[in-house]
Amino acid sequence: MSHEYPDLELWSNEVRAISCASISVEVTADDLRCPMLQSRVTSGNSQDERLSTAVHLITQRVQYEAYKYEGTVLSVRVVTPNKAMRDRKPVVAIVNAVLGYGLPPLVRVAAYCGRTVATVNTYFAVS
Amino acid sequence: MIQAHEDDCARATLAALAVRAELLGNESRTQFSAVSCGVASGYVFSGALGCTTSAISAESRSAASAAGGFFSATRRYDVIGDTVERAASICSQIRQGKLDCSSWAAVDDTTAEAIGSMLACSKAVSCRTALVYV
Numbered sequence: 001m002s003h004e005y006p007d008l009e010l011w012s013n014e015v016r017a018i019s020c021a022s023i024s025v026e027v028t029a030d031d032l033r034c035p036m037l038q039s040r041v042t043s044g045n046s047q048d049e050r051l052s053t054a055v056h057l058i059t060q061r062v063q064y065e066a067y068k069y070e071g072t073v074l075s076v077r078v079v080t081p082n083k084a085m086r087d088r089k090p091v092v093a094i095v096n097a098v099l100g101y102g103l104p105p106l107v108r109v110a111a112y113c114g115r116t117v118a119t120v121n122t123y124f125a126v127s
Numbered sequence: 128m129i130q131a132h133e134d135d136c137a138r139a140t141l142a143a144l145a146v147r148a149e150l151l152g153n154e155s156r157t158q159f160s161a162v163s164c165g166v167a168s169g170y171v172f173s174g175a176l177g178c179t180t181s182a183i184s185a186e187s188r189s190a191a192s193a194a195g196g197f198f199s200a201t202r203r204y205d206v207i208g209d210t211v212e213r214a215a216s217i218c219s220q221i222r223q224g225k226l227d228c229s230s231w232a233a234v235d236d237t238t239a240e241a242i243g244s245m246l247a248c249s250k251a252v253s254c255r256t257a258l259v260y261v
Contacts, residue, residue, distance in 0.1 A: 014173060017169065017170055018135065018173070018206065019138070020166070020211050021139045021142060021166045022165050022166075022218040023146050024163045024219070025159050026159070026162075027159060037158075061150055064149075065142050065145040066146075069138040096218075098211065098214070100173075102132070
């Protein structure tokens with residue numbers, strides 16, 4: 001499937017009024033053990049594999065709901081929680097998603113096609 | 128002021144609530160135990176940010192790989208500004224338990240003012256945050 005995109009440098013740099021939604025999902029060890037998630041793991045069954053599947057599931061949900069309301073998924077990032085972030089809970093990863101509402105339609109289209117705008121940086125360092 | 132929709136504040140809030148409901152699941156479909164969302168509205172700088180990979184030295188790239196990290200210095204479309212930070216801050220307050228939002232989305236005062244006539248907006252829980260329920 002091929003699409004024609006304008007060059008990134010052609011998109012204007014400007015100050016815009018937008019609404020920004022920040023969503024944070026705590027993924028615990030118990031969440032990774034739920035049957036629904038295990039049934040979706042395609043290869044292996046290690047915690048890393050289950051976490052990878054969970055991140056994929058979260059990204060799908062975020063993208064679907066964001067585009068339903070004509071927004072843009074600006075980023076989906078996985079961070080390894082430190083001791084303070086865990087707060088005595090068995091949190092293995094925190095997935096942070098940022099949605100933007102008020103950006104140009106061209107950006108929304110490019111993000112929807114998975115090109116350039118929405119980068120999913122996954123960094124698994126589960127301790 | 129350039130805007131895509133007149134009701135971007137409401138769209139952002141509804142999307143955040145929808146993501147939250149989907150990821151939390153229900154009694155028959157438990158998914159993730161803790162999902163928090165914060166919404167803020169205001170001015171941001173939008174455009175192509177970051178540097179191109181070719182502008183980074185090979186030593187920096189190899190050092191990042193050797194450290195076991197990913198190399199994310201890419202030029203892409205993004206937004207930066209206080210609004211993004213404020214949304215993340217509200218989200219962080221919920222995660223730390225400073226705001227009790229069991230079935231609500233926390234929005235800043237600008238967003239609450241904009242969506243006041245569209246969505247049910249509760250009393251402000253702090254001077255700069257309100258809760259929205261659909």
